[in-house]
Structure formats: structure tokens, C-alpha cells
Amino acid sequence: MTPAARLSAAIELIDTIDAQRVPAAKALKEWGTAHRYAGSGDRAAISGLLWDVLRRRASSAWIMDEDTSRARVLGMLRLERGMSTDAIAALCDGGRFAPEPLTSGERAALTSRTLAEAPAHIAGDYPEWLDGYLAQVFGDDRVAEATAMASRAPLDLRVNTLKAKREKVQGSIAHLGAQPTRWSPIGLRIELGADARNPGIHSEEDFIKGAIEVQDEGSQLATLLSAAKPGEQVIDLCAGAGGKTLALAAMMQGKGRLIATDSDKRQLAPIFERLSRAGVHNADVRAPKGEGDTLGDIRASADLVLIDAPCTGTGTWRRNPDAKWRMRPGALEVRLKDQVEVLDRAAALVKPGGRIAYSTCSVLPPENGEQIRAFTARNSDFTVVPPSQTVTVLWDKAEDFAAATLQSPEGLLMTPRRTGTDGFFVSILKRKPLSSQA
Template sequence: MTPAARLSAAIELIETIDDQRVPAAKALKEWGTAHRFAGSGDRAAISGLVWDVLRRRASIAWIMESDTARARLLGMLKLERGLDADAIAALCDGSRFAPAPITEAERSALTSNSLAKAPAHVAGDYPEWLDPYFAEVFADDRVAEATAMASRAPLDLRVNTLKAKPEKVLASIAHLGATPTRWSPIGLRIELGADARNPGIHAEEAFIKGQIEVQDEGSQLAALLSAAKPGEQVIDLCAGAGGKTLALAAQMQGKGRLIATDHDKRQLAPIHERLSRAGIHNCDVRTPKGEGDALSDIRSSADLVMIDAPCTGTGTWRRNPDAKWRMRPGALEIRLKDQAEVLDRAAALVKPGGRIAYITCSVLAEENGDRVRAFIGRHGDFSVEKPANVINGLGERAYLFSRAVLISDEGLLMTPRRTDTDGFFVSVLRRSA
């Protein structure tokens, strides 16, 4: 397909997403199935165009003074891809499979309009109802923070230290252009261009042998900051597919007792195969049955309970940009209730002197510091570990990391702008001895 034909396909897909109200990933998959003539490079390029439009939807509509699929695509080429009006016109020349020529109104918008007077939620590309929440956390920096959250994320890998050392894995996947991550000592990063295909990590020998897992650097750091130690009893209370469970097991060096569970047994489905590939033998996966408590035999005995809390996912918008436009206030209210419940459940599992690592992939104070304060108010025998002490677990990287993250009395917040990771909040809560 020509570059112009890819633009036409992207416009068609955006119209489908709008008209049928389907998730972008589903629409892209169905389009690929229906257009098998399109090669993998074409599909990757078209996907990149669609995702970039979704990332910048509000600012594009402001620039173009129109919210049609075509207008959004043209505006994205200016704002995200840096093309000028002439370059865009060259692609939209009305030839076979190309978009129709740009109009005078479109050329004027592309040439003259800017975001200089746009409201914060428009310039930052997030729903207007979230503006007070972003202002509470980021104040005048909210546009810059949200703009970084609208960028494309790199592909991060975590080295499984039970099976390999980072330098060995780095050499084995050098052909993918991987480099060490900035903060995580066990992370590798592959930068991806606008039209780049995700590399076939699952076909790499290092992945097949269990030496690497796909995991954002922020998620790696969240697990590292929990400071799980060999010989401890550790519970991953919201284990899901097991990403942080695997990270905890590596920190524990295969020693001690690791229990993984989740209220939704469907989320646990992939964890068994992942544990086997990673060479983890000290993990007990407990699948909930009916209304029974999978941890009914455990009370006040865990050294560490990790809570990868159910949340709105605002910190992961780089990877799921259409989610932000589908988010509604009611979703936040539900998550706040879920978070309070899982924190209270964790409190009953921690032994005196033990700790809870409360983690969200959200940047909203309501899900982060507010939930921690409310928890402390209900459980006076818990206190917040000083974030500076928690960060010290990163060793020689701790000082610079502490300068980058947003620190509060309740914990620390990573963001794409500050740490070049997904948005993660981490708070460690210790029970009095």
C-alpha cells in the first residue's frame, strides 16, 4: 500500500470506531482480517496512524475546527507527525486510493491554527471532566504531564534473574536495538517509531527460555520498591496474569513462600504457563471458588502483601489511548470502593512488622494518596514508610530517581513526563510490631 492509501484506510477505520463504538484494538484486528492483502508493514503503519489520532483527539479537533475522521487524521499529521500543509497536501492528492485533495479551509486550519489559547484539557488531550483531578495533582504542569501521557510508549522488557543476567540477555537481543533502562537494573528498552511494528518478542529464544518478560519499567520499579526478600511469605493479592508475581519471585530468588490470587479467576488463566516458563517453583496460585476466601487459612502472617490495585488506568493511556475517551466518572467511584475493600482485606493478612505495597497505575490523587490516608484512618496500627526510604532500595539509582518522581507524604508517583515510564503510584504501609 502507498502512504496515501494507508491514510485512506486509517480514515475508514476511525469512522468505524466512531460509528460502531468499538474498541480500537478490535476494529484494527477485524480490518486486518478483512484486508489480508495488506502486509504486516501496512497494518503496523495504519495502526500507528489510528492510535496517534486517538492520542491527540481533542487537540486535533481544536486545530482543525472539526471532529470528523478525516479532519482528525489531517490534524494528527501536523501535531504528532510534524508535517506541514504542503506535505499533507502531497499525500492527499485525490489519486487512486488516496484521500481527496485538502480544501482551502483545511489548509488554512493546518497553516494558521494553534493550541495557544486552548483550554488545558484540550491542549493535554484528556476528558474535560478530569481537569479538576489533573489540576489537583499537577497544577500548572497538567498540560505537559498529559501531553507526555499521550505519547507512544516504548517496549520494555524485564530480565528474569532466576535464569539470566541483564548483560547476557542484552547481547542476545542486540538485533532488536534494545538498551538498558534508566532506572530499573533488570530492564531493557526497545524504542518504537511511529510506523514501527512491535518486534516478535514471543518468538525470541530469550523469551521462550523464560529469560525475559514484557513489562513496563514503571511496573518493574513498583515491584522492586516493594522489597520482597528471599525467605519471606509474600502474597500477590491482585495477581491477574502474573506480571508482578514473576517479578516478586525473582526478587525472592526462589526462596520463601509466594502466593498469587485474584478475585477474578479468569484473570489468572495465563499465570500457570508463565510461572513454568520462568522456572518458578515456590509460587502457590490460589483460584477463588464460589464465595469462599482463597486465603481463609492465612491471618496476620504475611511479611508482604502486594496490591496491584484495580484502578482507572490513567497512567497507562500511552498504551491504551482510546480508554481515556471512554472513561466516565462512574468508573472512578467503582474503583475507589474496590481499592478500599482490597486494602482492608490485605490488612488482615499482614503480620506485625509486615508491610503492604499499595500500587496503582493511576495518576489521580483520589486513587492514590487519598486512599492511603483513608486506610490509615481505619487501621491505626499501620503507618506509611517514608518514600525516601522506599526509594533507597534502588541503590545507586535512588538519588536521581528521587529527583524525578513526584513525592508526597503517602507515596511516590511516576509519570511518563517525569520518569519516562507509565504512570505508577507506590506506597508502602507498615504494620506496627
């Protein structure tokens, strides 16, 4: 397919998504099935165009002064891909499989319109109802922060230190262009261009042998900040597919007791194979059964409970641009209730002197600082460990990392703009020793 034909396909896909209200991933899959002549490079390029349009959906329409599939694609080429009007016009020549030529209005819009007068939610490409929340946490920087959250994410890998060292793995996947992550001492990053296909990590020997896992650097850091130690009793309370469970196991060096559980046993399905591949032998996976308490034998005895809390996922917008446009206020309300429940459950599991590591992949204050303030208000025997103390586990990078994050009395926030990671909030809560409790 020619670049022009790919552009036409992207416009067609956006029409389908708008008309049928289907998720972008589903639309892409169905398009690929119906157009088997399209090669893998074509599908990757069209997918890149589609996701970039979703990232810049509002601002692209503003630039073109028209909210249609074609207008959004043209505006995206200008804003996200940095293409000139003439370069865009060359793709839209009206030839076979190419979009129709630019109108005089489209050419004028591409040449002269800017985002200077656009409202914050338009310039930052996010739903208008979220503007107050983003203003609360970022103030006048919210457009810059949201714009960074709309950029394409790199592919981050975590080296499994139970099986390998970062330097060795970097050498063995040098053909993928992997470089050490900025903050995480166990991470590697592969930068991806606009039309780049995701590399076949799952077919790499290092992945097959369990030496690497796909995990955003922010998620790696959230786990590292929990400071899990060998010999401790650690609970991953919202383990899901096990990404943080695997990271905890490596931190514990196979020593101690690691329990992984989740309220939805379907989410746990991949964890067993992942633990086996990673060489983890000290993990106990507990799936919920009926009305029984899967952790009934662990009352006030855990050294650490890690909570990868259910959340809105606003911090992962650059990976899931489709999700932000489908998000509704009701979803936030549901997640807030889920977070209260999981925090209160964790409080009953932690021993005196133990700790809770609470994290979300969200940037919204109600899920982060406000949630922590409410928790400590109803649990007076827990206090927040100051972020300045939390980051010391990063050793020589602690000071620079702390300066890059957005800190509050309740924890720290990573963002794509500040730390180059997904958006992650982390709070470490310590339970007072018995001698200190009233």
C-alpha cells in the first residue's frame, strides 16, 4: 500500500469507529481480517495513524475547524507528525486509493490555524469534564502535561534479576536498540517511531527464558519504591496478570513468602505461566473462591502489602488513547469505591511496623492524595512515609528522581512530561509499632 492509501484506510477506520461506536483495537482487527492483502508494515502504519489521531482527536479537529474523520487525520499530520501543508497535500492528490485533494479551506486551516486560543481541554486533548481535576494537580501546566500524555510511549522492559543482569540482556537484544532506562536500575527502553511495529519481544530468547518482561519504567519504579526485602512476608493484593508480583519476587531474591491474589480470578489466569518462566518458587497464588476469605490466615502479620489499585488509568493515556475518550464520570466513582475497599482490606493484613505500598496509574487527585488522606483519617495507626525517604531505594539517582516528580505530603507522582514514564502515583504508608499505638 502507498502512504496515501494508508491514509485513506485510516480515515475509513475512524468513520467506522464513530459510526459503530466500537473500540479502536476491535476496528483495527476487523479491518485487517477484511483486507488480508495489507502486509504487516501496512497494518502497523495504519495502526500508528489511527492511534495518533485518537491521541490528538480534539486538537486536530480544532486546527481544521471541522470535526470529521478526514479533518482529524489532516490535523494530526500537522500537529503530531509535524508535516507541512505541501507534504500533506502531496498525500491527498486524489489519485487511486488516495484521499481527495485539499480544499482551499483545508489548506488555509493547515497553514494558519494554531492552538493558541484553544481551551485547555482542546489543546491538551482530554475530555472537558476532567479539566478541573487536571487543573487541581497541574495548574497552568495541565496542557503541557496532557500533551506529553498524548505522545506515543516507548517499549520498556524489566530485566529479571533472578536470571540475568541488565548489561548482558542489553547486549543480547542490541538489534532492537534497547538502552538503559533513565531511572530504573533494572530497565531497558526501546524507542518507537510513528510507523514502527512493536518488536516481537515474545519471540526473543531472553523473553522465552524469563530474563525479561514487558513493564513500563513507572511500574518498575512503583514496585521498587515498596522496598520489598528478602525474607519478608509480602502480599500483592491486586496482582492481576502478575507484572508487579514478578518484580517483587526478584527484589526478594526468592527468599521469604510472596502471596499474589486478586478479586477477579480471571485476571490471574496468566500469572502461573509467567511465574514459572521467571523462575519464581516462593510465590503462592490465591484465587478467590466463593464467599471465603482467601487471606483469612494472614491477620496483621504481613511486612508489606502492595496495592496496584484499580483506577481510571489516566496515567496510561499514551498507551491507550482510545480509553480516554470513552471514559465517563461514573467510572471514576466506581474506582474510588474499589480503592477504599482494597485499602481497608490491606490495613487489616499489615503487622505493626509493616507498610502498605499504594500505587495507581492515574494522575487524578481523588484517586491519589485525596484517597490517602481519607485512609489515614480513618486509620490513625498509619502514617505516610515522606517521599524524600521513599526514593532512597534508588540510590545515586534518588535526588534527581525526587526533583523530577511532583511531590505532596501523601506521596509522589510520575508523569510522561516529568519522568518520561507513564503517570504513576505512589504512597508508602507505615503502620505504627505496637509501642507507638494508643
